[in-house]
Amino acid sequence: MSILNRINVFRRRLMRILTKNIGKSSSKGNIVLVDKNAISRVLICRPNGRLGNLLLISPLVQEVSEIFPNSKIDLFVKGTLAPIIFENYDHIHKVIPLPKKPFENLIEYCKVWISIKNEPYDVAINVDQNSSSGRLAVKFSKAKYKFYGDLEDQFLPVKNDYDHIAKYPVYNFRNYLTKWGLHKSNKIIAPLDLKLDSNEIAEGKKILKTLTNNAKRTICLFTYATGEKCFSKVWWNDFYSKLKSEYKDYNIIEILPIENVSQIDFQAPTFYSKDIREMGALIANTDLFIGADSGIMHLASSVQTPTIGLFSVSSLKKYEPYDNCSIGIDVKKFPANDYFKVINSLLNNGRLKLYSKAV
Known part of the structure; x- marks a missing residue:
């Protein structure tokens, strides 16, 4: 492993340690949602640019679109693939990409974070609970409802397919929604979908x-x-x-x-x-x-x-x-x-x- 790769591994580990407790205190207690149909702006955070990882969030995007039928969804990602993958998703409003090399594009990097801060989101969702940037983006947003991707202690994973990377974010989000007084869905989780026409x-x-x-x-x-x-x-x-x-x-x-x-x-x-x-x-x-x-x-x-x-x-x-x-x-x-x-x-x-x- 090269020195640069070692530095990146160390950086990621350090960031996970520093950010793992972000949102923990705010997750306590129940939230009463007046009307889920009134949710109009949603931010989904998956700051990763790989093809597979972006396709694997499509079940969650489908779930959010169904739960909040009047919403527009912004995706906080990396790279250039997300607009291509989600181009036929009606609920996708825009894609907010982080530069792949932030230190070489520092101005653009800062603009992305400012744009998240300035948007009037109702809900912000972090897909991967181990993503430092995802947790920070949810924290940084002004969304009223913030989901950091964690499965809370009172919700034990009872599904035999819970470990799947496309499924546990959906299961975790469904559990989170019960804090709003919403009934937890038992529907089969949607498949990955490129939505070819x-x-x-x-x-x-x-x-x-x-x-x-x-x-x-x-x-x-x-x-x-x-x-x-x-x-x-x-x-x-x-x-x-x-x-x-x-x-x-x-x-x-x-x-x-x-x-x-x-x-x-x-x-x-x-x-x-x-x-x-x-x-x-x-x-x-x-x-x-x-x-x-x-x-x-x-x-x-x-x-x-x-x-x-x-x-x-x-x-x-x-x-x-x-x-x-x-x-x-x-x-x-x-x-x-x-x-x-x-x-x-x-x-x-x-x-x-x-x-x-x-x-």
């Missing part, structure tokens, strides 16, 4: 037709991932060889990462794009997505394509794709010969519950 899906279909030039069903691979999450070329080539042999009547294509590399050495027809909505539209027209834990895995899940997430490092309970006949597999525990039972099940539109429990 019909034109985008039609364009994705055209791209797929160009790649395959036939009407066969299609399996989509994404063979890349960052760091230790990336499986070796040996692993992928072995898997791809077996996949081709088992599914001769299917197209197999590969989505390429921004690095334009392939762990199967470009053996399958490939698609490269820097447009995540275009990538999503292509994946939406395929029958199954298979890839390691990555932002593109969550992208596949967000376009309602059955998704198999391959895990070796990350927490399965925290990051696995869910809903739409999707499943996460721990490759260290799961018999390689049984992969195709799972694939067959998903291609036949049924999640294999036996293996869901096993992994």
Whole structure:
């Protein structure tokens, strides 16, 4: 690890220690909400710029939009992806991005914090309770109702899927709303959703037709991932060889990462794009997505394509794709010969519950 990375790790740890108690005192006691329909401005804070982490807040955005039907939602994030991801969300008013490198853009960095302070928010929500910047943004806002992302002691996580990073913010916020006298929802939490429109899906279909030039069903691979999450070329080539042999009547294509590399050495027809909505539209027209834990895995899940997430490092309970006949597999525990039972099940539109429990 470089000196700069070590400094960043130390900085993040220090900030978490300094900010972990922000909002604790203000969370005590009940708040009476006059009319939830009167909530017009909401701030959701997730100062992170990664594709996967931004897609993973879409269930919370959907939840807030439903609870406060007359609201406009601002997103406090990092980077440039959020406006693209949420462009078809009617309730999104604007995106407030923090610069990726604040010390190189100090003026812009300060402007962001000032803008949060000046906006007349009714509700401010921090998505990740461990986010120092998220907690500070909620504290800094003038919102009457402030949720810092914590699960209070009297609310124990009783849901077996509570650990999932897309779900526990929703569960925690639902618990917080009971302090307003609102009934706690027991609805199934919404899936990730890119909200592709019909034109985008039609364009994705055209791209797929160009790649395959036939009407066969299609399996989509994404063979890349960052760091230790990336499986070796040996692993992928072995898997791809077996996949081709088992599914001769299917197209197999590969989505390429921004690095334009392939762990199967470009053996399958490939698609490269820097447009995540275009990538999503292509994946939406395929029958199954298979890839390691990555932002593109969550992208596949967000376009309602059955998704198999391959895990070796990350927490399965925290990051696995869910809903739409999707499943996460721990490759260290799961018999390689049984992969195709799972694939067959998903291609036949049924999640294999036996293996869901096993992994």
